[in-house]
Amino acid sequence: MPAGSxxxxxQSARRPPPLLPLLLFCVLGAPQAGSGADTAVIxxxxxxxxxxxSLQATCSVHGDTPGATAExxxxxxxxxxxxxxLSRMLNxxxxxxxxxxxxxxxxxxxxxxxxxxxxxxILAGSCLYVGLPPEKPFNISCWSKNMKxxxxxxxxxxxxxxxxxxxxxxxxxxxxxxxxxTCEEYHTVGPHSCHIPKDLALFTPYEIWVEATNRxxxxxxxxxxxxxxxxVTTDPPPDVHVSRVGGLEDQLSVRWVSPPALKDFLFQAxxxxxxxxxxxxxxxxxxxxxxxxxxxxxxxxxxxxxxVQVRCNPFGIYGSKKAGIWSEWSHPTxxxxxxxxxxxxxxxxxxxxxxxxxxxxxxxxxxxxLGWLKKHAYCSNLSFRLYDQWRAxxxxxxxxxxxxxxxxxxxxxxxxxxxxx
Amino acid sequence: xSRREGSLDPQADxxxxxxxHLEAKIQQTHSLARLLTKYAEQLLQEYVQHQGDPFGLPGFxxxxxxxxxxxxxxxxxxxxxxxxxLRLDAAALAVLPPLLDVVRRRQAxxxxxxxxxxxxxxxxxxxARALGAAVEAxxxxxxxxxxxxxxxxxxxxxxxxxxxxxxxxxxxxxLGLRVCSLYLEWVSRTEADLGQLAPGGPA
Numbered sequence: 131m132p133a134g135s136x137x138x139x140x141q142s143a144r145r146p147p148p149l150l151p152l153l154l155f156c157v158l159g160a161p162q163a164g165s166g167a168d169t170a171v172i173x174x175x176x177x178x179x180x181x182x183x184s185l186q187a188t189c190s191v192h193g194d195t196p197g198a199t200a201e202x203x204x205x206x207x208x209x210x211x212x213x214x215x216l217s218r219m220l221n222x223x224x225x226x227x228x229x230x231x232x233x234x235x236x237x238x239x240x241x242x243x244x245x246x247x248x249x250x251x252i253l254a255g256s257c258l259y260v261g262l263p264p265e266k267p268f269n270i271s272c273w274s275k276n277m278k279x280x281x282x283x284x285x286x287x288x289x290x291x292x293x294x295x296x297x298x299x300x301x302x303x304x305x306x307x308x309x310x311x312t313c314e315e316y317h318t319v320g321p322h323s324c325h326i327p328k329d330l331a332l333f334t335p336y337e338i339w340v341e342a343t344n345r346x347x348x349x350x351x352x353x354x355x356x357x358x359x360x361x362v363t364t365d366p367p368p369d370v371h372v373s374r375v376g377g378l379e380d381q382l383s384v385r386w387v388s389p390p391a392l393k394d395f396l397f398q399a400x401x402x403x404x405x406x407x408x409x410x411x412x413x414x415x416x417x418x419x420x421x422x423x424x425x426x427x428x429x430x431x432x433x434x435x436x437x438v439q440v441r442c443n444p445f446g447i448y449g450s451k452k453a454g455i456w457s458e459w460s461h462p463t464x465x466x467x468x469x470x471x472x473x474x475x476x477x478x479x480x481x482x483x484x485x486x487x488x489x490x491x492x493x494x495x496x497x498x499x500l501g502w503l504k505k506h507a508y509c510s511n512l513s514f515r516l517y518d519q520w521r522a523x524x525x526x527x528x529x530x531x532x533x534x535x536x537x538x539x540x541x542x543x544x545x546x547x548x549x550x551x
Numbered sequence: 552x553s554r555r556e557g558s559l560d561p562q563a564d565x566x567x568x569x570x571x572h573l574e575a576k577i578q579q580t581h582s583l584a585r586l587l588t589k590y591a592e593q594l595l596q597e598y599v600q601h602q603g604d605p606f607g608l609p610g611f612x613x614x615x616x617x618x619x620x621x622x623x624x625x626x627x628x629x630x631x632x633x634x635x636x637l638r639l640d641a642a643a644l645a646v647l648p649p650l651l652d653v654v655r656r657r658q659a660x661x662x663x664x665x666x667x668x669x670x671x672x673x674x675x676x677x678x679a680r681a682l683g684a685a686v687e688a689x690x691x692x693x694x695x696x697x698x699x700x701x702x703x704x705x706x707x708x709x710x711x712x713x714x715x716x717x718x719x720x721x722x723x724x725x726l727g728l729r730v731c732s733l734y735l736e737w738v739s740r741t742e743a744d745l746g747q748l749a750p751g752g753p754a
Contacts, residue, residue, distance in 0.1 A: 238663075239720070240603075243721075252612070255721030256720075257724075295664070
């Protein structure tokens, strides 16, 4: 082993000197350890190449001792010995290599091309970077949380596989004036995303784009122009509570609070609710909850646990007619409907989207309800409870009609009758 | 305080009972060294994975370039008195942190997405520093000399290795492997040396 600065192990018998003239670390290509006095250098060092291209490389041995020769040298690439027919001796001290149709690099730190002595010891190494230049990033989308920041994500071109480390940089500037700025907080919502936390202007458009760069070139996305106010979202509604509605076995009441940030801004909110049965993956969505902060789900199954979530979309920001961006769904909240001895209705809710026929427009439904009342009502005091009972009855009769098309469970044919007086 | 060599002398004046405290300190430092040995093994595995084959292949025998200011534990290390061994351990642990920093910076260029590797290298530098300080504290409590300040050799070693690391990529990979290997060797050596002092260890 060549002598370097004596390390701690060599100083056991005496005190360490206060300051030693240190030798420079010996790199491969200079006198080095491993195989005695022979040294070698590979050319080119760390080349960058396109996939499918060819490489001509040389390993030149030079040493002070006689016999330093290229005889018996061989190449490996990523640990695999290359066929001898790819090599030839250019002269006594130089072994050449010809590689064709190179594949993309196996690792981002480069493919390891190594020149070995006859005994297998490593004489020199060079790392190959084989890949593709980046393609244009696309599909940039951005949103602002409560008008305080901006988060953007994009899709890398060519599905991102360049076989080389590719750097993505999100840039932005005010459209009409100002300098280019570079986003600094990356990977906030995925590998191709960036977050701009502050110092954003409102009521003026921004231009946003993504630049991709690697060893083989660069590419730039199309420019996205937006006003922060057009891409606002909020936190999900907090404090979502789901509770029973007295003893009503097919209903649950959902209440929530509007996101606190809404109070700061001159916009309204619309909400959406989704719910599912505990052991199901299918959500039903209730649209058009508009600006309310409560809703009653009806037509549910008795004795069943439901998970409920709510989300919010700010709109009408400073008088704009544009909708914002839906927030994330709130954390699921669960509640169960009371148990019933009678088979419950099959489904339905407070205006579910695309579900059973009973969910027609409210006006038509009320007309039918009034007609039914004239026939069946025995008291003049109309109550919401009576209306809900009628709706539950409607659900059952729809279900019974559907069941008539198949095999009927025994004892259920009477379910289509109206509620007991 | 008189210089002591070898194991603790139970006949020493212990009217204030410093021994239990010292034993606890030795035990604690020994446990730390044991833990860091495991981390150093994991660091080495993580490192070779990211450099690609042949690094990490069975039988891979890279050059072992000398690292200025630090060499592997000598074959005769285990035969030295325990305080002397610990002094050498502390000296090596003091030189390692800047070397590990240089390796981390180079790996940040070569493997920028290897977050876990970069974190392990950063942690290793910090942990080597901590273990070195703990060993010096044990040496101080034993009344042994600690060998004096090592800031200059550590800084100079780091400068030398940084200069080398800016060269070719393959030599930089080999260099980083050497530093990680030396880190493992010295941490496990420290664990063994402290084990000689820990209660229950050979006197």
